[in-house]
Amino acid sequence: MSVLGLSGAEEDVYRYFLRNPRTPAHDIHGMFPFGEGGATQAISRLRDLRLLHGDDESTWATEPGVAVPRLMEKQLAAMHRTIRQLTNPWPILRSLQRDRQDPLPELSETADGAGVTFRRLEDPREVRAHIDELAFSAQEEVLAAEPYDTLPQENITHRRPVDVRCLRRGVRIRNLVRTTALEDAATLAHLRELHANGAQIRVANELSHQMLVYDSHTALLPIDVHDTARGALLIEESTLVGGVVSLFERLWAAATDFATLTAPGAGRITRLSETQQRVLTCMCTVSKDEVGAQRAGMSLRTYRRHIADLLCALDAGNRAQAALTARERGWV
Incomplete structure (x- = not known):
């Protein structure tokens, strides 16, 4: 192996x-x-x-049947990450440039070669396009502080594949949210799914700073903290980005782990994501995985991966035990 x-x-x-x-x-x-x-x-x-x-x-x-596909996916993700690094030389070029005894102005990825460190993005569509591009090219880590009480379904639908794709490529995601976000069923389900895919999530009682940071190199901050629809500032100046990262780390250190707050018996609603609920129902009612995957609307490999995660969540050694535990908890 x-x-x-x-x-x-x-x-x-x-x-x-x-x-x-x-x-x-x-x-x-x-x-x-x-x-x-x-x-x-x-x-x-x-x-x-x-x-x-x-x-x-x-x-x-x-x-x-679950272990081998899981290991294959991990190895393929590592290969993809290596390929992405080889096809994106800018981090290496920036690092080498900083070591020059007589450094040139910072290299830019823009077509005209200008050293852009700030950019105002006033069109929400342009902000979203930059978020997608930055997430796609992220190599190491994405930091996100999101002071929302509820996340609109449109945002969840857009973000889910972007975040999951990052996690599957091995990019680390750390997400800060407000405690009140856990009171919204759809937002909580989204956070559970994100956490199940490997994201680290912490919860803060007070959170007013919205920020996104990619690979400690590029930050996105709202132009107006009271009205995020006005757009965002894209920042690539190292000192300012470093300050944003330091603020995030302070907030992160003071926050509470998401899994602790949402664990059974923690005083909050324990709820599966919509996808997990669908897989659990199929697992308890269908004998063949091929049929269950078809009913759940996913590939056989993905279906079995969700089942493996459910077995872990239910601390069950087999599917029969998982089904019994799920019924005891009222999940099916």
């Missing part, structure tokens, strides 16, 4: 728990030539990859 990104030790441990589900994790210590330290390290990474579940007293492996 090395082509899928697993080391020999990780493959040995994964295969062991396929053959011996629901066994204690420490049972494998001393069973393999890589020793206790190597076994512990392999278990830790397999858990990070969501290929092992449970705890130290009862550990089981993700079924191969």
Whole structure:
């Protein structure tokens, strides 16, 4: 399984728990030539990859039909990220330019070669176009602070594929939202889906600064904080962008983790996203994955990936246990 990104030790441990589900994790210590330290390290990474579940007293492996496509997608995303880096030399050029003893004016990606550091985007369509372009070319991280109480369905529909595409390419997303956003069912469902796809989300009681930052290089700020429809300022000046990032980090450090606030028993509504609910219903009523995927309106691989995520969310070792737990929680 090395082509899928697993080391020999990780493959040995994964295969062991396929053959011996629901066994204690420490049972494998001393069973393999890589020793206790190597076994512990392999278990830790397999858990990070969501290929092992449970705890130290009862550990089981993700079924191969889910694990292999998941690893393939991760490897393909890494390859795509490498290709994107090779076809976008600007970060390397900027880094080399900063090291010049007698630096030239900062390079620009604009056609006329002008060193643009500020730009007013007063047309909302132009703002959205720049957001799409910046998200598409992001290499490392997107920071977003969004002081909304509800997110319109139009925005959710537009943002979902953009954000998920970034996450699947391995771009890290950190999102700050207001506590009041969790009171809106549609907004909460969107945040749950974003979080399920890998985004890090934190919640702040007081949040008034709206900002977007891409790769710590480009920032978008509203021209008027009280009326975002007036447009945005696109900033590429390193000192100013650095200040925006510092503000975001302070707000992030003071915020509360989204998963903690929305966990069962945390005092807030626990609700699946619309997609998760559809998959869960199909899983509980349809015996064949091919039929379930067709009813859910998605590919077989995506359907099985959602099922694997649901098993994790329900802390279930198999689909029958997941269905029982879901019924106990009133999800189906």
